[in-house]
Amino acid sequence: MKYKILKVFILFFFLTTKSFGLVSVDITRGNLDPLPLAVSNFYLDENLTDNIKKLQLEVKIPELIENNLSRSGLFFALEKKSFIQKPEVAHNRPRFEDWSFIKAQVLVTGKVSLEKDGRVKVEFKLWDIVSATELSALAFYTASDNWRRVSHIISDKIYERLTGEKGYFDSRIIYVSETGPKVDRKKRLAVMDQDGYGIKYLTLGNELVLTPRFSPTSQNVTYMSYFKNLPRVYLLNIETGIQDLVGDFPGMTFAPRFSSDGKKIIMSFAQEGNSDIYTMDIKTRVVERLTDHPSIDTSPSYSPDGSYITFNSDRSGFQQIYTMKSDGANVKRISFGEGLYGTPVWSPRGDLIAFTKLYKNKFYIGVMRSDGSGERLLTENYYQEAPSWAPNGRVLIFYRETASDSGGRGGGAKLWSIDLTGYNERLIQTPTDASDPSWSGLLSEKQKN
Template sequence: MRLTALIAPLCLALATLGAQPAMAQSGQPAGEDVVISEGVLRDLPIAIAPFQGPRGQEIAQVISANLERSGFFDPIDPAAFIQQNPGVDVEPQFAQWTQINAQTLLVGQVNVDGDGRLRVNFRLWDTVQQTQLLGFQFTSTPENWRRVAHKISDAVYQRLTGELGYFDTRIVFVAEDGRGPNRTTRLGVMDQDGFNPSYLPATDAIVMTPRFSSTHQRVTYMALGEDYTRIYLLDLETGRQESLGEFEGVVFAPRFSPDGRRIAFSLERGGNSDIYVMTLQGRQLTRLTSDPGIDTSPSFSPDGSRIVFNSDRGGRPRLYVMNADGSGQRPISSGSGNYHTPVWSPCGDMIAFTKQQGGRFHIGVMNASGGGERILSSSYYQEGPTWAPNGRYLMFFRGEAGESPHLWITDVTGRILRPAPYGGAASDPAWSPLLDPPAADFGGAVGASGGSCLAAGG
């Protein structure tokens, strides 16, 4: 299957459900909000009833799996439900849900319109306050039912945590096969939950470090051939692929600027590696660093004003920050060990990194100013963190001795650490932005604390 086969843009019609007489106005909380905060030690019990209608049970299962993986929610086993088949157009029997400790309840209905499109209505209830927290309708083509489930997951997550959701996203990664000289790689894209993977055909080149543009569905990546290195641009919607051109030297570690108009990368010439920026229109090349050390892995701040990068100019690899024009270069990491692969949070407040120390590799985060460093995961080998668009979750790849690497997920607290839901050997993941802008009407729980700039409006 071609990589672009499942990347076509999707139009999802969104409408607020009209409130029934006994219900609170759709999308508007009544009574006290359900609030999830950083200090919660127990996940929020939520009942997700099988949606009625075609694909309804599958949609509910996808939502349940998404919310459970977030680490904030504890979906209740449907076998424990007392009220069966709650309808979307009537109030639930609240006492029967609080009896099984369900603090929130999600119900839905799937219908097929005359043109064959799916119309999915859903409502989210606070069973303790007996009020409706959310009510919306999505319409989509039948083959995109999973995306509808992801968007409902985003709506529920945002309403109950106060943070932007991250479920309606994709991951681009390097799919691997074989080891050592027999290793082959190809570019892959999948939904964030591991479903719908598609791949570019494998070639003789080794593909590395794919990265999403923040403005649309474009990817840049590096291809390492027997006698060349190239940086490519790939449009996932059209399948069009182009090279940035031929360079005198070895190019690596490309990454888009936040506005999608430039690519920052490293260029090695004569044993010295420096950071350059190239405009995509006009292909104008600007050199940003000129230190005799190895400067690599540039990553822009979300506002595009600064770049964090890795350099060994001080004797060992550390993290440095400079202005986007190359001025004001200064170190920000102060701990022991060797720092690599920095990447700026989409919120702008933190930088994730790989650190090599004590014979192990560590995934960590620090404040954008360099303080507050904390390690989230340690292993025999792991590298390449990438941020979810809400700035809370990180994906990276990990491998044990003699084993192929696999994708893992953690969060900024380190409380969540688990394999990503993709079973194949893979490396170099990169998280896409949200595929569609979030609906402002999803609201947010006032007072929810993310520990960083994770709020839905931030």
């Protein structure tokens, strides 16, 4: 008995004599400044053919990576002139002092060489200059004219390795290209890489097209066009060019969007001045009605897990944002601010809903949490609308129209992107006027599906 008590006590003393001597300092704040990054030119292997050498991949690939990363606003690319080490030496193992001397914190090096089967091997290494370690190294094999795609994938890998978040560079944007005078506007569907390269026109422009939306999982696009003078929702595969009318509705259908698994289309169907929300299964063509209310319910968008839907409705008297379960139950108003709220889009991360707000004749693009709290307006302008999320949920693309003068001159529409901080706003160059952009998912992930 006594021994037992003694044992308990001994044990107790061992447990309590744990040392708490170390001074502990909590670091709960840091800076969100862009990370100083050096992208060295790549090392070009001697065995490459002259044709490939002409492409100057050793310069073009790092240049594209650098552009991608700097445009994200999270990285600050250092001037190449200040680099001390040669690409081939640096790629082997950089002399870290040389790079920390120019204040680089991370370094990207790479090498381009030829494989026996004629493909090009592009490899890159990411170095932590401050801790003098290699963070990652990967190689890609591809046809030499596919170098842009490879550069985007490499940019994504670097972005992901340093921020912890998936990238968005290997993705495309579909939009409505607008040309011609205001009274006779020619609208065509166009698709391009997220950095504005490789524009392809998908329609001829003899029919009006509006609100194209990328499927998050495939090369399918849904949009609104006119059929027998009525707006109707269409489905288009941009690889095959096959176009399809969605559902056999007796009236007009509009504001289509894919579900997050890409299997359904959700849209508005209007009859006798009342519009409600419907879904259609793409394979089985089964149509389901989700809302039944005398008000105008439109602009539906699924949450990424597919269990909720956000939409806007004027059932309260003014247009506001609502959420409901994917079967139409539990309708809940989430926006309560002054002004009108529209075009809600659920973020691919699931935490936020982006929207357009009209208040005192100004248009705002903003975000709020999915319960309606934490509303933040990111940008204000004369006219801007239709935000669409980048696949990682950090950047939004939208279009903005500038006011035309009294003679009707000027006033074109352009695509803009803004990140969640609200500071990194950028124009996306397009050769024509552009509206209604929609961001695709990551292309590399689509191929897996």
